[in-house]
Amino acid sequence: xxxxxxxxxxxxxxxxxxxxxxxxxxxxxxxxxxxxxxxxxxxxxxxxxxxxxxxxxxxxxxxxxxxxxxxxxxxxxxxxxxxxxxxxxxxxxxxxxxxxxxxxxxxxxxxxxxxxxxxxxxxxxxxxxxxxxxxxxxxxxxxxxxxxxxxxxxxxxxxxxxxxxxxxxxxxxxxxxxxxxxxxxxxxxxxxxxxxxxxxxxxxxxxxxxxxxxxxxxxxxxxxxxxxxxxxxxxxxxxxxxxxxxxxxxxxxxxxxxxxxxxxxxxxxxxxxxxxxxxxxxxxxxxxxxxxxxxxxxxxxxx
Ligand code: SF4
Numbered sequence: 001x002x003x004x005x006x007x008x009x010x011x012x013x014x015x016x017x018x019x020x021x022x023x024x025x026x027x028x029x030x031x032x033x034x035x036x037x038x039x040x041x042x043x044x045x046x047x048x049x050x051x052x053x054x055x056x057x058x059x060x061x062x063x064x065x066x067x068x069x070x071x072x073x074x075x076x077x078x079x080x081x082x083x084x085x086x087x088x089x090x091x092x093x094x095x096x097x098x099x100x101x102x103x104x105x106x107x108x109x110x111x112x113x114x115x116x117x118x119x120x121x122x123x124x125x126x127x128x129x130x131x132x133x134x135x136x137x138x139x140x141x142x143x144x145x146x147x148x149x150x151x152x153x154x155x156x157x158x159x160x161x162x163x164x165x166x167x168x169x170x171x172x173x174x175x176x177x178x179x180x181x182x183x184x185x186x187x188x189x190x191x192x193x194x195x196x197x198x199x200x201x202x203x204x205x206x207x208x209x210x211x212x213x214x215x216x217x218x219x220x221x222x223x224x225x226x227x228x229x230x231x232x233x234x235x236x237x238x239x240x241x242x243x244x245x246x247x248x249x250x251x252x253x254x255x256x257x258x259x260x261x262x263x264x265x266x267x268x269x270x271x272x273x274x275x276x277x278x279x280x281x282x283x284x285x286x287x288x289x290x291x292x293x294x295x296x297x298x299x300x301x302x303x
Contacts, residue, residue, distance in 0.1 A: 001141060001142075001143055002143070002259075003135060003143045003144070003145040004142060004143065004144055004145065004251075004254075004255045004258070005144075005145050005146055005147075006144075006146055006204055006205040006208035006209070006251075007205065008022065008023075009204065009208075009251065009254050009255070009258070010204055010205065012254065012257075012258055013254065014267070014269060014271065015266060015267040015268075015269060015271075015272075015275075015284075016258075016261060016263075016264040016265055016266070016267060017264050017265060017266040017267070017277070017281060017283075017284075018266075018275055018277060019258070019264065020264035021276075021277040021280075021281075027277070027280070031276045031277050031279065031280065032276040032277075033094040033095075033276070034090070034091035034092075034094040034095045035094075035095055036095045036096065036102070036103075036106045037106075037166070037167065038091070038095065039075065039088075039091050039092060039095045039096075039106065040106050040107075040109065040110045040166055041166040041167070042074070042091075043071050043074040043075040043110060044071060044074075044110055044113065044114060044164065044166050044229060045131060045149065045164060045166075046070070046074035046081060046084075046131075047067060047068075047070035047071040047073075047074050047114065048067075048114075048117075048130075048149070048150075048164060049130045049131040049149075050070050050074075050080055051066065051067050051070055052125060052126070052127050052130055052150065053130060054126055056080065057070075059123060059124050059126070062123045064114070064115055064118040067114050067118055068111050068114055068115070071110055071111060071114055072107075072111075074088075075088065075092075075107060075110070076088060077089065109230075110166075112230075113166065113229040113230040114229065116229065116230065116232060117227070117229045119194075120194045120232075125152060127150045127151060127152050127162075128151045128152060128153050128159070128217075129148065129150070129151045130149065130150050130151075131147060131148075131149060131150075132147065132148060133145060133146070133147050134146055134147075134148055134212045134213070134216050135212075135216075136211075136212055136215045136216055138248060138251065138252050138255075139252055141255075141256070141259060142251075142252050142255040142256070142259075144208060144211065144212060144251060144255075145212075146208060146209055146212050148161060148163070148209050148212070148213070149162055149163050149164050150162040150163075150164075151213055151217070153219075154222060154223075156222075157219070158219065158220045158221070158222035158223075159213055159217060159219045159220065159221045159222065160221070160222060160223045160224070160225065161206065161209045161210055161213055161221055161223075161224040161225070162224075162225050162227055163205070163206065163209065163224075163225070163226050163227070164227050164229055165226050165227065165228045165229065166229055166230065168228075168230075168231065169226070169228050169231060169233055169235065193232045194232040194233070194234070195232060195233050195234070196233075196234040196236065197233070197234070197235055197236075198235075198236060198237060198238075199226070199235040199236060199237045200237065201237050201239065201243045201247075203237065204247070204250075204251070206224040206225075206226065206237065207224070207237075207239065207243065207244070207247040207251075208247070208251055209224060210224050210239045210243075210244060210247075211244050211247060211248055211251070214244060221239055222238060223236050223237070223238050224236060224237055224238075224239065266281055266283040266284060268283050268284050268286075268287030269287075272284040272285075272287050272288050273288050
């Protein structure tokens with residue numbers, strides 16, 4: 001029985017063919033290359049996972065320098081991350097092709113976003129789990145899975161699900177900042193700029209994580225939060241039982257649709273210019289050509 005992950009379901013809803021390409025190991029290995037944003041995101045997640053692991057970094061040793069050193073080590077695949085050495089080397093080569101100036105700019109961007117996060121983060125937090133895979137059965141045919149960045153137990157015993165984001169928030173999100181600016185040097189006043197806003201309940205990824213945690217840990221998820229590391233922005237929602245029941249039915253419906261799909265037809269859309277599989281997708285290529293999209297696969301990223 002296949003396991004369905006929220007991000008994959010979202011991909012299917014965006015374009016069934018892209019989903020199918022992503023499920024084909026050979027196609028994925030050939031066309032889905034690492035991007036600068038992916039290298040940055042993975043290193044930031046690895047650094048934060050270890051930073052909040054009391055076995056690795058006791059709360060008294062949680063300094064911004066330690067967090068940034070972990071990020072550098074994760075990026076290089078050394079120290080605690082030595083097992084990733086060859087994987088990181090390959091990802092960096094794919095993402096930067098030896099352009100050390102570009103790599104340095106992306107690395108500084110990561111250091112800056114962790115600096116910003118650190119200014120307002122709860123440095124005493126001891127997560128229940130961090131960066132762990134979780135799975136539950138929803139029906140005889142549908143298993144829901146997800147790698148959840150962080151689950152915290154709050155003082156009242158309820159749970160909070162946290163998902164770190166290194167990309168931009170959706171432009172339509174409440175509190176979303178103006179379009180991206182170039183990475184900037186940390187400023188002291190940034191520490192007080194963090195914004196926390198409620199998000200609608202229709203976000204599939206956070207709702208799926210709430211469902212996973214509620215069923216697996218048999219606890220009440222009081223809040224689910226996206227932490228946008230680079231934008232001083234938290235977007236959250238507080239799910240009710242009714243929200244979760246509705247989202248469970250919706251997710252099962254999507255998964256059953258995927259299971260029944262025999263064609264995985266392409267669905268050209270505004271993200272085609274950045275799709276890894278555009279080179280083997282005539283419909284996506286035609287969509288881009290007809291709209292004059294100049295972006296070649298791998299040149300840019302949509303944030
Ligand atoms: S290029 Fe567009 S239509 Fe083709 S697989 Fe990618 S997202 Fe789908």
